[in-house]
Amino acid sequence: MTVKIKEWPGTALSSRDIEEGRVLTVRHKLRAEYEWDAGVAIGRYLRELKNGRLIARRCGGCERTLLPPRMFCEECFTPTSEWVYVGATGTVNTFSICYVRWDVVRLKEPLLPAVITVDGASPGMGILHLLGEVRPDDIRVGMRVQAVWKSPDEREGAITDIKYWKPIQGG
Amino acid sequence: MAKVAVVGAGMTKFVRRAQETGPELSWQAAKMALDSAGLTLKDVDAVVIGSAPDAFDGVHMKGEYLAEGAGAWRKPCIRGFVGGGTGVFSPIQGWYHVASGQFDTVLVVCEEKMSSCHPHPQGAFITIFDHITERPLGPNLLWIFALEMNRYMTVHGITKEEIALVAVKNKKNALDHPCSQLGAELTVQDILDSEVLAWPVNRLDVSPASDGAAAIVMCAEHVAKRVSDKPVWVEGVGWHLDTAYWTNRDLYYPRYVEYAARMAYEMAGIKEPRKEIHIVEPYDPFDYKELHHLEGLLLCDRGQAARLTADGVTQRDGDLPVCPSGGLLGVGNPIAAAGLMKVCELFWQLRGEAGKRQVPGTPRRGLAQAWGDLMQVGTVVILGR
Amino acid sequence: MREKLTNPDHVRTWPGTIPVEHVYTVGVAGEAFLRAIKERGRLVAVGCPGCGTDYLPPRLYCERCFEKTGEVREVEARGTVDTFTVAHRDLEGHPLEKPQVYAFVRIDGTGGGLVHRLGEVDPDDVHIGMEVQAVFLPPAQRTGSILDIVNFKPAE
Numbered sequence: 001m002t003v004k005i006k007e008w009p010g011t012a013l014s015s016r017d018i019e020e021g022r023v024l025t026v027r028h029k030l031r032a033e034y035e036w037d038a039g040v041a042i043g044r045y046l047r048e049l050k051n052g053r054l055i056a057r058r059c060g061g062c063e064r065t066l067l068p069p070r071m072f073c074e075e076c077f078t079p080t081s082e083w084v085y086v087g088a089t090g091t092v093n094t095f096s097i098c099y100v101r102w103d104v105v106r107l108k109e110p111l112l113p114a115v116i117t118v119d120g121a122s123p124g125m126g127i128l129h130l131l132g133e134v135r136p137d138d139i140r141v142g143m144r145v146q147a148v149w150k151s152p153d154e155r156e157g158a159i160t161d162i163k164y165w166k167p168i169q170g171g
Numbered sequence: 172m173a174k175v176a177v178v179g180a181g182m183t184k185f186v187r188r189a190q191e192t193g194p195e196l197s198w199q200a201a202k203m204a205l206d207s208a209g210l211t212l213k214d215v216d217a218v219v220i221g222s223a224p225d226a227f228d229g230v231h232m233k234g235e236y237l238a239e240g241a242g243a244w245r246k247p248c249i250r251g252f253v254g255g256g257t258g259v260f261s262p263i264q265g266w267y268h269v270a271s272g273q274f275d276t277v278l279v280v281c282e283e284k285m286s287s288c289h290p291h292p293q294g295a296f297i298t299i300f301d302h303i304t305e306r307p308l309g310p311n312l313l314w315i316f317a318l319e320m321n322r323y324m325t326v327h328g329i330t331k332e333e334i335a336l337v338a339v340k341n342k343k344n345a346l347d348h349p350c351s352q353l354g355a356e357l358t359v360q361d362i363l364d365s366e367v368l369a370w371p372v373n374r375l376d377v378s379p380a381s382d383g384a385a386a387i388v389m390c391a392e393h394v395a396k397r398v399s400d401k402p403v404w405v406e407g408v409g410w411h412l413d414t415a416y417w418t419n420r421d422l423y424y425p426r427y428v429e430y431a432a433r434m435a436y437e438m439a440g441i442k443e444p445r446k447e448i449h450i451v452e453p454y455d456p457f458d459y460k461e462l463h464h465l466e467g468l469l470l471c472d473r474g475q476a477a478r479l480t481a482d483g484v485t486q487r488d489g490d491l492p493v494c495p496s497g498g499l500l501g502v503g504n505p506i507a508a509a510g511l512m513k514v515c516e517l518f519w520q521l522r523g524e525a526g527k528r529q530v531p532g533t534p535r536r537g538l539a540q541a542w543g544d545l546m547q548v549g550t551v552v553i554l555g556r
Numbered sequence: 557m558r559e560k561l562t563n564p565d566h567v568r569t570w571p572g573t574i575p576v577e578h579v580y581t582v583g584v585a586g587e588a589f590l591r592a593i594k595e596r597g598r599l600v601a602v603g604c605p606g607c608g609t610d611y612l613p614p615r616l617y618c619e620r621c622f623e624k625t626g627e628v629r630e631v632e633a634r635g636t637v638d639t640f641t642v643a644h645r646d647l648e649g650h651p652l653e654k655p656q657v658y659a660f661v662r663i664d665g666t667g668g669g670l671v672h673r674l675g676e677v678d679p680d681d682v683h684i685g686m687e688v689q690a691v692f693l694p695p696a697q698r699t700g701s702i703l704d705i706v707n708f709k710p711a712e
Contacts, residue, residue, distance in 0.1 A: 099368060102309070115322075
């Protein structure tokens with residue numbers, strides 16, 4: 001019976017065991033480079049970002065305005081029916097103050113990711129983006145924000161054509 | 172549907188880096204599970220393997236790679252994968268293999284070897300973000316947890332201090348687990364003083380990256396009665412998926428966990444889960460997730476899980492012991508193996524074989540739950556004796 | 557979908573990578589195998605005490621009966637070509653300077669074998685059933701890798 005087991009299997013190594021070659025290892029770098037198709041809905045979304053506008057899709061079935069836009073409604077499982085421009089203002093739904101990069105290297109200046117629900121889209125339709133021109137301690141859930149765009153000649157048709165979202169003064 | 176029993180369980184130590192290869196870890200856990208049931212590989216009709224993305228181990232066709240160590244030589248074998256929910260989904264797959272009547276005895280093996288992945292498993296994790304609308308912003312996996320935790324705290328007015336109590340409890344419970352990676356006696360202040368990674372998430376709010384494997388043996392009633400004097404029965408299973416448009420959902424509440432739990436409760440004939448579930452192993456990769464999931468499992472009112480924790484209800488000797496194993500925060504988090512470890516813990520607890528971790532009294536029924544992907548997968552298993 | 561792209565400028569892709577590399581431990585059985593190559597210039601195999609199945613490279617356990625395997629034993633680094641292929645292009649599809657023969661070599665006196673390069677032989681002369689032997693790097697150059705074996709060549 002397991003309760004009587006004294007020695008459980010598994011051999012723990014330290015990072016030095018590997019660095020100093022006390023155990024043998026094989027290294028391999030994954031050469032995984034991709035070209036992902038933007039597709040129909042996100043292709044248009046990116047072109048409109050280059051124009052300095054946010055666009056969503058409306059579903060004729062449930063009448064929701066979906067952002068990010070998609071060509072089908074996952075609830076009604078029918079094609080969405082029309083393109084709708086939405087505002088470049090919104091509300092902070094939640095946020096974080098992030099001090100590490102993806103590989104856990106420490107950042108000098110924290111990144112301020114947030115889910116922002118966008119005005120003109122249906123309630124709860126948020127996107128992931130960054131906050132800026134704000135002290136981390138001043139950020140609040142519910143804070144009103146507006147998009148800060150790159151200049152037209154800097155835009156490339158990317159989500160980063162919006163530099164970040166900043167608080168609306170008096171909002 | 173035919174009744175399905177669990178008659179054996181095994182696991183390796185959970186460690187930051189294991190010398191063993193994935194198949195070797197799988198064999199160690201699977202062999203222990205078979206030995207504990209007094210069975211051999213000849214008794215196994217089919218094998219279910221659970222393992223998270225191939226990019227962690229760095230091996231494609233990981234199911235086939237692990238198969239021989241999981242006992243699948245010349246047997247029907249399937250590898251299931253539902254993100255972090257995999258470890259509790261694999262026994263559900265084992266259940267339907269047997270409940271269908273197709274197989275009498277099934278070996279379920281979950282493995283993860285995250286140490287292979289350099290510079291950090293996050294390099295693979297970041298691909299869960301949409302590669303066009305999210306990844307250009309430079310996200311890391313912590314973001315979704317930090318954003319969800321902040322939303323949860325804000326909606327309910329819960330503090331980091333209250334949440335840190337979960338990490339303190341689970342890491343302490345793990346001191347009694349012979350396989351634990353991070354068992355420790357810590358204070359709330361230790362958690363709060365640890366490095367801030369992505370506010371509100373500090374380093375000690377987070378489970379580690381780990382290597383390890385776990386396994387169980389599942390069988391039909393007629394086999395269980397022959398080979399075991401203490402079979403533990405699968406009373407309920409449930410699983411559910413929410414949309415991958417995660418920024419279109421309110422993150423404060425895990426609806427997918429609720430739907431998975433309702434499915435399992437209905438199958439088990441459970442009307443009042445708070446009275447009828449005696450021991451819980453919810454998924455706890457981050458401390459707030461334990462609270463979040465207790466609410467999704469309908470084991471307390473929304474926003475009330477922190478109070479249960481503060482009142483000591485979720486301690487091993489409390490009214491509703493939660494993560495008596497030590498959870499992912501304490502035992503470790505080799506993703507799929509961590510979920511199955513929770514099912515192993517229920518098996519040992521319900522049989523009175525959990526040693527120093529044994530919950531007082533005689534728990535009759537327990538629930539294990541896992542969760543994963545972009546906070547959208549819920550998987551639930553209820554075991555009873 | 558109803559919407560069709562008619563302007564090819566609107567076809568948009570997004571580049572990206574999965575930025576990871578892997579450091580694999582060779583494992584318990586792999587350690588015994590590669591240490592024998594590195595330190596002694598020898599191959600080792602292992603048998604199953606339960607069912608007698610023999611493994612080269614060695615395994616920690618028997619996949620057929622799940623018993624732990626026994627002690628490894630040294631074997632001659634010789635065998636026969638079980639099957640082979642002749643590569644004319646590299647991974648990127650560029651022509652190789654010289655065709656390279658890859659073979660599965662069954663190792664004498666064991667239940668297993670290795671996929672490796674064949675050398676010191678004209679590709680036209682390679683045949684199934686050909687007897688070959690391993691050529692090891694000089695001891696000082698070995699790192700504990702399968703490439704400590706340079707290739708297999710026709711047996712002397």
